[in-house]
Amino acid sequence: MPATFSSCGTSASSSCRTSSWPWWVPWWSCPRWWSGWTAGLPAGQNRVRIARGIGEMRFSRLFVKTLRQAPAEADTVSHQLLLRAGMVQQVAAGVYAYLPLAWRVLRKIEQIIREEMDRAGGQELMMPGLQPVEIWEQSGRRDAFGKTLFTFTDRRDRRLCLGPTHEEVAAGLASRYVQSYRDLPLLLYHIQTKFRDEPRPRGGLLRVREFDMKDLYSFDVDEAGLDVSYKKMLQAYKNVYDRCGLPTVVVEADSGAIGGKESHEFMLIADSGEDEVFHCPACGYAANAEKAESVKPRLEAEEPASIEEVATPGIKTIEDLANFLGIPPSRTLKAVFYTADDQVVFVTIRGDFEVNETKLKNALKAHELRLASDAEVARAGLVAGYASPLGVHGIKTVGDDSIALGTNFVAGANKPDTHLRNVNYPRDFGVDILTDIALARVGDACPRCGERLQSIRGIEVGHVFKLGTFISERLGAYYLDKDGATRPIFMGSYGIGLGRLMAAAIEHSHDEQGIIWPLPIAPYHIYLCPLYTDDPEIERVAEDTYAQLEKAGFEVLFDDRRESPGVKFNDADLLGIPIRLTLSSRTLKQQSIELKWRSKKETELLPLSGLVETLKKLVGGSSEKANNRPQNRPRGLQSWQDCDIFYCKETYSEKWVKNPTFLLQGDGFSRMEA
RNA sequence: CGGGGUGUAGCGCAGUCAGGGUAGCGCGCAUGGUUUGGGACCAUGAGGUCGGCGGUUCGAAUCCGCCCACCCCGACCA
The missing domain is CATH 3.90.960.10 (YbaK/aminoacyl-tRNA synthetase-associated domain)
Structure with missing residues (x-):
């Protein structure tokens, strides 16, 4: 039996038996290989497992094994669920492989970020992962990063490091381009893998040693220009998190090893978060515990006595x-x-x-x-x-x-x-x-308005810095101003870790059954779940529905496995696909299909006729946009720009809606409308 | 780097302390059959450098030594 036969089936034998396809006819002539047509085959024998086009996916072919029990090494929720859902595999401490489901999510997050950076005027480029250690010594950050920097020498004994971040390189690039104030402002960004030898990787994807990150570097003529770029980025970041369906708060932060004077973090509120945030419900002051100030109560004065x-x-x-x-x-x-x-x-x-x-x-x-x-x-x-x-x-x-x-x-x-x-x-x-070297305390007075401070936990999903001029000065990034004077470029730096954002989204949105993806970053929109019986009609309708949905632009994971309902439902819940469509003899009797949102308990029946239109209305996408997606789409959000707005309101937690005050006010941010 | 813990089949674990026969259990996987609305059932079967190296012993998953990996707490950390 030619090995090529396996291309159109689970195994050569099952495919051939059911199709009676003569082995001497080339496999690419097999109609099933190119059409995906499977309807009408006797139930139970149809084991044809094929993908009909780019991006289409049948569960039986998906590179995923779900686990009933989480591996013992995982003890944070997101880590457990990522492993159980077959999204990641650990390769070394703090080093992970991202399997197809995770990779789809990451690409969606990446695409959302890319669009928002572009919209804010950013220009994407690619920088090297390998960097000479010299530039780190030049900028003076070699010591600040210390052992976190992965360093080694090449065959000629040149000292190299794996880039943990790219301010130095970016400043170097900018310095050769920027000569005049007319070349500014400039926003450059890249999305790529960075390396940090963290003292202790932990929490699955929450703190790793190799990770994909978007970093944007802003270059401006002066402090005022930097302020403008900074505000643009704050807004762009807010847009990113909104579109990802993740409620975040902006808090003042310490700039740490990155350096610079002003800095803000974006926190996704989650009880399991490793960061503590102090905030004032009255005036909106919010700061990371590392940075937070509070008014320390003065004790009643006494007459100083002798020791x-x-x-x-x-x-x-x-x-x-x-x-x-x-x-x-x-x-x-x-x-x-x-x-x-x-x-x-x-x-x-x-x-x-x-x-x-x-x-x-x-x-x-x-x-x-x-x-x-x-x-x-x-x-x-x-x-x-x-x-x-x-x-x-x-x-x-x-x-x-x-x-x-x-x-x-x-x-x-x-x-x-x-x-x-x-x-x-x-x-x-x-x-x-x-x-002031004290930790702020809950109940102490807010440094701005005197109201009592509260605390909440969160996961840092973005960090922005006003770097100022220290890096540009040391790396020689100067420009000539209107008067012909040489001046250092003002830099800012703005980072989002993609993997951490994905993990944080899970920390924030899950239940006992599994992940609950917000629609815009879900690996698939729809989990199509036929419950097979002897009735071949179910299979025919399922295949037909699958084809229709795909054609209409929905991203569908088709559970073609002949598993029991319990297995299928549990996997659907574990993977967290936002919409589950169940097709069974029960629903077929009513010429309908059952819809269940992952985020809701109840189900509803949708008539099979006009299903695509109904779903489009529900999801808020337009058929025009869906059909206009490019063939080689990163299947991101470009065709779903409307739906994320729709969905965000659905996913905001009660806590968030009731407490919109976390958002920094007067900084281009407005209160979230409930 | 300090403290604690764990390494036995893809996953979860027992067996190790109290040394001896072919290393077990659940899930998963394969084959056949019966099932199909919330992780079904029966039968048969495959799958193991017991983390590694060395030592003690007639004989080591088990005792001793060294090493490695991973996890947790702390330190540290966009």
Whole structure:
């Protein structure tokens, strides 16, 4: 039997038996290979599994095995569901292969992003994944990225790295193009794989080491120009998330290793999110916990008293100390030791606050910050548990501004089992740096309006930065202004991780049964689910319906398997295809097909006649657009630009609709209409 | 990098502590049959470097040593 026969069937044998196709006739002459016609064959024998055209898909041929149980390594919901739905496979820690279903979703997300970047004036290009380490040293970010940078040497001992981001390269490209202010502003973007050797990949696709990302770099003449580009991007990002059907909030953020002064993150609200966001329901202030500020309550002033020692045997923690002395934690001073770039740092903060390490790191302008080891603490002459800000010599000291908001604190005495009463700043001790290094707290006052802050969890799905000029200056990206003066280009940087967005969408939208895709990024629109019986009519109608829907431009996953209803329904739910159409003898009796939205419980019967038109109305697509899709479409959203608007309103969570205040106001953002 | 955990069939697990016969179970997979509206049933069957290397022993999934991979917490991190 020629091997080529398998091209038109599951196996050569089954195909040949059912078709009686003579083996000496070339397989490409087989009508079934090009027409996909299968109707009228006896039920039960029809095992023909073929794709009739680009993009059409029968479940039996799909490169997917769904799993009933999630692999043990997955413990976040999105990771479990991605694995169970057969969307990704892990290749190494934080390194994944994206299988067909995931790849379709990623391409849709990518296409939405591409359209919005283009609409905002961006120009797409491709940059290398490989970069010389020199440009990182030139920009001064080599140290900031540290071990996160994947580095190696080539055969000529040149040092290379895998690009974790592309500001340096982009600045280099721009510097050779931009000569005059007339060449600005400029928005360049690319969508490609980036590499970061994260200390700990985790959460499936939420934090990985190799990932596809859209990065746009803006180039402007000055701060004002940067502001305009930045606002354009904020709007473009909002459009992207809206079109993906994902409610996000904009929050102020720390710029981290990327650098720059102003920065915002887009957060998808999800209880499982690893980021905490503080927000003010009254004025709309919202910030990542790393960045968030709050008004620290000042304690009632007392007359400063003189210092006295108090014996506190075995009392080492603030909690114990407060209990032991019968005072609130706010009347104590906490001492914490860090090692910042190999220097021990003594940090003092009022007992009721916690240190915000991001703020501390920024205050110290340090690249690496970690808690000091016991050995390091001892070497610095400090007594852990009883360390005192008084009489610290030879090491850098940082104080949170909360230490000035009270009097007569209890602090360590720097000898075992002893504390000091009535310690006052700055009367009794000084610090090298006094600034805000505290974590904001729920219930503290909003720094803008004084209302109480609340907190919510989210997943970072986008991050934008106002970089300013530090990279352009170091990489020589200058232009001539109107007066002929040489000036550095103002840069901005705007990133969205595609895989993380996909995973975040699952975190946000799923139930016990599986994923619930928003229509615009769903791998398929429709799950066509015939329940086969002895009645060949079901199969005939199913094939016919499939052909009609495909022709009308719907993306249909046709479950042609002869599985039991339970298996099919469970797979449909697991994969999360937005619309399920069930065809059975039951519905056929009424000349109808059953429609069920994945996001809803109830089902409804649709008449078979005029089905395409009915679905178009339901989905909000137009036949014209659907039919006009290019043959080699990235089957993205270009033909569905209307439907995403329609669908977004459906998918916004109640929480979101009721609390539209998270959106940054007055920044080109308006409240979401409910 | 610190702490904890796990590696046995595609997936989930038992067996390991208390060393001995052919390494088991569920799901999935294959074949045949009966089934078909929420993960059906019967029968038969295939599938394993027990993470790797070394050691102890007549004999190691099991005991000892080293290493590796993966996961979780922390550190860290667009």
